[in-house]
Amino acid sequence: MSDNVITTKRFTPILVLAMGVICISTGSIFARLADAPALVKGAYRVGLASLILVPTALIFHRKEYLKLTRRDISVTILSGIFLALHFATWISSLDYTTVASSVMLVDTIPIWVALLNCALGRGAPGRVMWLCIFLSVIGACIVGYGDISFSKDALKGDVLAILGAVAAAIYIICGKESRKKLGLTAYVALCYGIAAVVMWCAVLIMGYPVTGYSPSTWGAFVAVAIMAQVLGHSSYNWALGYFSAGFIAIMLLGEPIGSAILAYILFDEVPTALKLVGFAILMIAIAVASWNEQ
Secondary structure, eight states, X not given: OOTTOOOTTTOOHHHHHHHHHHHHTHHHHHHHHOOSOHHHHHHHHHHHHHHHHHHXXXXXXXXXXXXXXXXXXXXXXXXXXXXXXXXXXXXHHTTTSOHHHHHHHXXXXXXXXXXXXXXXXSOOOOHHHHHHHHHHXXXXXXXXXXXXXXXXXXXXXHHHHHHHHHHHHHHHHHHHHXXXXXXXXXXXXXXXXXXXXXXXXXXXXHTOOOSOOOHHHHHHHHHHIIIIIIIIIHHHHHHTTTSOHHHHHHHTTHHHHHHHHHHHHHHOOOOOHHHHHHHHHHHXXXXXXXXXXX
């Protein structure tokens, strides 16, 4: 059976997306456990994921690459480049601004997906999807409210987080286009591989250390590559074969909710009542978007 189409008798698209939300939510947890520069964390995340996926794709799916046109290859390369830019800008923003502010701003992804789709002539979202986008942004603002700093460094971090959101939106839109021609394994192997090359070049140019880390940090590198990247991001990329890019962008808002739950379990971080209200609004946006999409 092709990995491009998985029978819904065993795995429904919504179930796969739910698994993806859970897996990708572990990213911030493992990032906290890894004692390394932000760019190094991102480089190891996509780099180790590529070491797993690229050999598999070359052995079992190389024929898919031979059928690609120059345009198909260009779109997939762009997807990988913007995935790298997303990680580089968003993870770096955490060094300058608060986690809540960074998450709030990067959660504007659905808006950028909608605007870019309009600019590309792919039609504007319907009323229900616009409502979901509005609710998702309101929910994200509530989650980040009260933890926003207006210092010079915080402003720099906020700009990086917004750039991370725009990069993620382009990554999703390009991925939607690439998945029309490539199966899941072939696409993610090429996309993550390109992202890894870009990020490792950035690490080397910046002169960050690539070795000498503690065993716990190495364990976090491996865990985030498998859980958040291979399983988490790949679940979203698989779902692009079934759902619109706008819906996938809204589903990505489940990540801060999952991260908060894991932080409560692992680090005893209790979310405030206001954050719980924001999480509830995000869940409503996701539920309504899911109903509308189906």
